[in-house]
C-alpha cells in the first residue's frame with residue numbers, strides 16, 4: 001500500500017501495553033488526609049515483577065455505577081470498551097511488590113475531582129480493579145556523586161521508594177511541594193539526605209514552589225536529577241536545567257505525571 005492510497009492510514013500504531021490483570025483491593029490505609037495506600041492482590045499477579053524504583057502501573061478503574069471490571073480491548077492505539085467508550089485508566093507507582101502473597105501497594109493522592117481520586121477515596125476491601133504493567137522505572141547510577149530529587153504529591157510514592165534504594169552515603173537533596181501542610185509524610189531516614197517541604201502558595205499554579213526550589217538548588221558536578229510532577233511545572237524545570245545550567249541531559253529524568261486541568265493525562269518523559 002502506498003501513501004497515495006486512500007486506504008493508507010498514516011497513524012502510527014503503538015505497542016500494545018502488557019495485558020490487564022484482575023486484582024482486588026485487600027487493604028486500605030490512610031497515609032495522610034491527602035494520600036491513601038491501597039493494597040491490590042490476586043492470583044493474576046503471578047509473574048508481576050518490578051525491577052526498578054519509580055516504575056509505573058496502569059490502573060483500570062471500573063465504572064462507579066457497577067464497580068465491575070470489564071477488560072477493554074487494544075485497538076492499536078488505545079484501550080476501548082466494545083461500545084467505543086474510553087475506560088478510566090490512570091498511572092500509579094507500584095510499591096512493595098510481594099511475589100509470595102501476589103500483592104502490591106499503590107498510594108493515591110486524594111486531590112478532589114478525578115476518577116482515580118474518587119475511586120481511591122471510596123475504596124474498600126473487596127473492590128475490583130485491574131492493572132497493566134509495569135512501565136519502566138529509574139535506573140540508579142551507583143557511582144553518581146549526588147542526587148537531587150523533586151516532586152509534588154503525586155511523586156511522593158516514587159520519591160519514598162527512591163530513598164529506599166539510592167546508594168547509602170551519597171549526598172541526596174529532596175524537594176517536595178504539597179498543596180496543604182498535612183500532606184507531608186514520613187520518608188525513609190538516611191544519612192547525608194535532606195528533605196525540604198514546600199507549601200504551594202494559595203492560588204498559585206501547581207508546581208510554583210517546586211520550580212522555585214529546583215531552580216535555586218546548587219548542583220555539584222555530576223549530580224543526577226530526578227523530578228516528577230505537574231507537566232507544565234516540570235517543563236519549566238526542564239528548560240531551566242537544559243538552558244541555564246550545564247547539567248547533561250543524560251543526568252536528568254524529568255517526568256510529567258499529570259496535567260493541570262486535564263483528566264487522565266499520561267507521562268511525558270525526558
Ligand SMILES: Cc1cc2nc3c(=O)[nH]c(=O)nc-3n(C[C@H](O)[C@H](O)[C@H](O)COP(=O)(O)OP(=O)(O)OC[C@H]3O[C@@H](n4cnc5c(N)ncnc54)[C@H](O)[C@@H]3O)c2cc1C
Nearest residue numbers: 091093108109111114115116117259260261262263264267
Ligand atoms: C509514571 C507515573 C507515576 C505516577 N504515580 C502516581 C502515584 O503513585 N500516586 C498518585 O497519586 N499519582 C501518580 N501519578 C499521577 C496520576 O496518574 C495522575 O495524577 C492522574 O491524573 C490522577 O487521576 P485522577 O483520575 O485522580 O484525576 P484526572 O481525572 O486525571 O484529573 C482530574 C482533574 O484533577 C487534576 N489532577 C490530576 N492529578 C492531580 C494531582 N495529583 N493533584 C492535583 N490535581 C490533579 C487534573 O489536572 C484534572 O483537572 C503518576 C503518574 C505517572 C505518569
